[in-house]
Amino acid sequence: MNALRAEFRKVLTTKLALWLLAFSVAFTALNVLLMVYLVPTSARLVNSGQLLQIPAYVNSIVASCANASVFVLIIGIIGMTGEYRHMTITATFLASPRRSPVMIAKAIAYAAIGAVFGIINFAVSLGLATITLAGKEHAAIIPSESLQTLGGVILGFAIYAILGVAVGSLIRNQVAALIIALVFVFLIQPLLSAFVDWTTAWLPGGALDAVMNMTYRQGEATSGLLSAWAGGLLLIGYALVLGAIASITTLKRDIT
Amino acid sequence: MTGNSIALEVRSLTKVFGRGEGVRAVSDLSFRVEPGRVTGFLGPNGSGKTTTLRCLLGLVTPTSGETLVGGRPYRELSHPLNVVGAALEASGFHPGRTARGHLSVVAASAGIPRSRVTEVLELVGLAEAGHRKVGGYSLGMRQRLSLATALLGDPAVLILDEPANGLDPEGIAWLRNFLRSLAAEGRTVLVSSHVLSEVQLTVDDVVIIRKGELVSYGSLDALSSGMTARVIVRSPDAIRFAESIGMHEAASVTTDQTGALLVSGMSAAEIGALAFAQNVMLHELRTEEHDLEAVFLELTSSEGGAA
Numbered sequence: 001m002n003a004l005r006a007e008f009r010k011v012l013t014t015k016l017a018l019w020l021l022a023f024s025v026a027f028t029a030l031n032v033l034l035m036v037y038l039v040p041t042s043a044r045l046v047n048s049g050q051l052l053q054i055p056a057y058v059n060s061i062v063a064s065c066a067n068a069s070v071f072v073l074i075i076g077i078i079g080m081t082g083e084y085r086h087m088t089i090t091a092t093f094l095a096s097p098r099r100s101p102v103m104i105a106k107a108i109a110y111a112a113i114g115a116v117f118g119i120i121n122f123a124v125s126l127g128l129a130t131i132t133l134a135g136k137e138h139a140a141i142i143p144s145e146s147l148q149t150l151g152g153v154i155l156g157f158a159i160y161a162i163l164g165v166a167v168g169s170l171i172r173n174q175v176a177a178l179i180i181a182l183v184f185v186f187l188i189q190p191l192l193s194a195f196v197d198w199t200t201a202w203l204p205g206g207a208l209d210a211v212m213n214m215t216y217r218q219g220e221a222t223s224g225l226l227s228a229w230a231g232g233l234l235l236i237g238y239a240l241v242l243g244a245i246a247s248i249t250t251l252k253r254d255i256t
Numbered sequence: 257m258t259g260n261s262i263a264l265e266v267r268s269l270t271k272v273f274g275r276g277e278g279v280r281a282v283s284d285l286s287f288r289v290e291p292g293r294v295t296g297f298l299g300p301n302g303s304g305k306t307t308t309l310r311c312l313l314g315l316v317t318p319t320s321g322e323t324l325v326g327g328r329p330y331r332e333l334s335h336p337l338n339v340v341g342a343a344l345e346a347s348g349f350h351p352g353r354t355a356r357g358h359l360s361v362v363a364a365s366a367g368i369p370r371s372r373v374t375e376v377l378e379l380v381g382l383a384e385a386g387h388r389k390v391g392g393y394s395l396g397m398r399q400r401l402s403l404a405t406a407l408l409g410d411p412a413v414l415i416l417d418e419p420a421n422g423l424d425p426e427g428i429a430w431l432r433n434f435l436r437s438l439a440a441e442g443r444t445v446l447v448s449s450h451v452l453s454e455v456q457l458t459v460d461d462v463v464i465i466r467k468g469e470l471v472s473y474g475s476l477d478a479l480s481s482g483m484t485a486r487v488i489v490r491s492p493d494a495i496r497f498a499e500s501i502g503m504h505e506a507a508s509v510t511t512d513q514t515g516a517l518l519v520s521g522m523s524a525a526e527i528g529a530l531a532f533a534q535n536v537m538l539h540e541l542r543t544e545e546h547d548l549e550a551v552f553l554e555l556t557s558s559e560g561g562a563a
Contacts, residue, residue: 006365013357014350087348088361090315091405094342095365097314097331254273255315256307 003096007109010088016078021117024071028121031064032128036136039219051219052138055145060216061129062141063149065121066208069160070185072114076164077181079110081174090255103169103247107162114161118153145213148228152212159235163204166242169250200224204238207231261291261442262326262339262412264312269321271307271468281307283468284321289446289461291412294439296459296476297448300556304468305448306344309417313342325413337366341406342415348402351391355382355401358390359408368408376404381430395422403431413444420454432458452552466556480548487524489517490540497536501527516540 011017040051051057083089096102126146133141164181171177185205193200200206201224209215210231215222226234269285272278282304289295299305310316312323314330325333325340333339349358359373377386380400385393390401399422406414414435420428435458439445449455452462462479464472472479491497498509498517506521519527524543531538 002365002367006361009357009361009364010350013354013361014352016352082350086350087345088350090344090348091362092365093315094313094340095337095362097333097336252317254310254317256273256310 003102003105004109006092006095007105008112011079011109011113017075017113020071020075021120024068024117024121025124027071028065028068028124029128031067032061032125032132035061035064035216036129036132042219045219048219051216052133052136054216055139055142056221057216057219058129058133058139058141059145059149060214061133062122062126062146063152063209063212063214065118065125065153066156066212066214068117068121069157069208070182072117072157072160073164073167073181073185074178075113075117076110076161076166077168077177078164078174080106080165080168081172081177084172085174093255099251100247103243103250106165107243110161110165111158114157114159115154117161118157119150121157122150122153149213152208152228152232155232156208156211156235159239160204160208162239163242166239166246169246170242198224201226201231202234204235207234207238211235260412262444263291264289264413264415264444264446265324265327266308266312267322267324269308269311269323270319271304271311271316272319281468282311282318282465285465285468285470286321287463287470287473289444289463291444292439292442293460294435294445294447294455294458295461295463296452296455297446297463297465298452298455298552298556299448299450299465299471301450303450303465303556305450305465306417307468308465309342309344309415309446309448312415313340313344335366335409337362337368337409337411339409339411340413340415341409341411342417343399343402343406343419344415344417345402347398348405349390349393349398352389354387354389355393355404356386358401359404362405362408366409372408372410376407379407380404396424396427399423399427403434411443413446414438415446417448418450419447420449428454451549453549456548464552464555471555476548479551485520486544487519487522487527488540488542488544489519489527489538490515491517491531491536491538493536497531497534500530500534500536504530518544 040048042048083092092102093099129141167181168177171180189203189205192203200222206225209222210225211228213228215225265288267286269282271282272280285308297305307316311318312330322329330336330340355377356373359376360370363370363373377383380403382397382400382404385397393401399419403419406416420431423431435445435447447455447459459476461475462472494515494517501507501509501519501522504522508520510518512518524541528541
């Protein structure tokens with residue numbers, strides 16, 4: 001319990017979390033605005049004009065807060081690598097020399113922070129979608145679908161934060177860890193999806209889309225996504241595997 | 257301070273970093289650190305001091321041997337910060353955190369009440385600067401914050417790595433008195449340094465290592481008495497008197513550039529008595545000052561043999 005309280009206090013005693021929260025909210029707002037105003041006027045799409053009439057598309061606007069998940073990944077990475085960068089890991093392990101409870105506390109703390117990020121970003125996308133869609137001809141926002149998105153964002157963002165912590169404990173160099181994570185999210189994952197279709201559903205991004213009910217990207221329905229349940233289980237699987245590797249290596253490592 | 261006095265023990269500690277041959281940082285090192293005394297852990301940079309301390313604190317896993325705090329490995333202590341306070345380097349802080357924030361994080365991790373944060377800040381003289389971000393601290397202030405962190409749990413044992421680095425002379429004097437008073441309360445204090453003169457006035461015992469191996473271990477007094485003290489003699493009749501001294505079996509005499517005699521194996525009193533008996537006039541008769549730093553340098557220089 002002490003370790004958990006210390007992890008929360010670590011986050012609350014620097015300004016990082018607030019900045020990242022602000023950025024994530026701005027990013028979510030941008031996503032909603034693009035999906036409401038820009039994508040439906042796209043000349044690239046044959047049926048762009050009808051997009052707002054498609055219930056799944058409208059639900060995806062609410063679910064577009066999924067894209068803010070990258071900020072949750074970042075907060076996990078910085079939280080973990082920061083311990084090595086500033087050598088506060090020494091104080092952490094001096095206070096709790098048994099390391100597995102520390103890693104578990106970190107995972108729980110960041111999962112909670114991720115969930116809070118998720119709820120706030122969901123509120124922003126739902127609120128902004130409701131406001132901007134008003135006055136336009138559009139399919140209704142279906143409450144039960146939005147509720148699934150809310151559940152998905154809580155689970156998905158919690159897991160993304162844990163993934164960030166795991167990546168950070170595997171790659172201790174903060175800059176390297178951030179670059180590798182961002183390259184994966186913005187380059188490798190989209191490329192794999194584009195060229196090897198079936199991978200989409202099995203990558204973390206696809207699993208997050210499945211669990212969040214985010215079925216439209218770039219104005220086109222994503223094909224072959226897993227069911228929400230399967231996506232959730234896959235995300236949990238990613239966290240367990242990566243977390244296990246990370247904690248095994250962290251448990252043995254000399255802190256010099 | 258909670259609990260009784262606690263000794264530290266290093267038993268046949270060996271640490272090799274890396275695979276295969278690797279880098280041998282510490283080699284078959286054994287020593288004990290007693291409560292109620294300040295022990296200096298000395299050696300040049302890179303001699304394995306920090307590695308040894310990190311092994312003691314469970315941060316580094318020994319290749320072989322063990323380190324014990326009150327008879328138990330650090331990792332088995334149930335409330336470690338209430339037993340051992342450690343200040344390992346002046347860099348274990350997040351620059352964006354205030355001193356108060358840093359201490360409150362550590363306090364939370366050990367279940368120590370927040371009121372203690374204010375106490376330790378006052379103890380180390382940082383009460384005024386506690387709300388400022390550590391990123392703007394001087395090296396001396398960081399050292400004080402390190403010490404404050406170590407003191408949070410009111411521990412029976414203090415392990416400080418190079419605590420005098422970056423302190424001004426006033427700060428060093430303050431640190432000396434502070435450590436002496438902690439030892440006087442019955443605490444175990446282990447202080448590392450690469451300069452003996454820095455801690456010479458503070459420590460009771462010394463553990464000296466070189467290239468990861470023990471060179472000298474015992475009380476500071478024993479270290480200085482182990483030296484062969486020489487007596488410096490000046491006399492207008494030096495050449496004749498040197499012959500008389502040479503007659504004594506234990507004594508050996510050399511002459512320095514200024515013509516003074518350097519006598520070892522005889523005390524100043526014995527030489528004075530001899531001069532009196534032989535009616536030799538003396539201009540100077542004194543025992544050479546103990547130069548501990550010279551001994552330390554000799555013990556730890558790469559050419560110097562193990563004592």
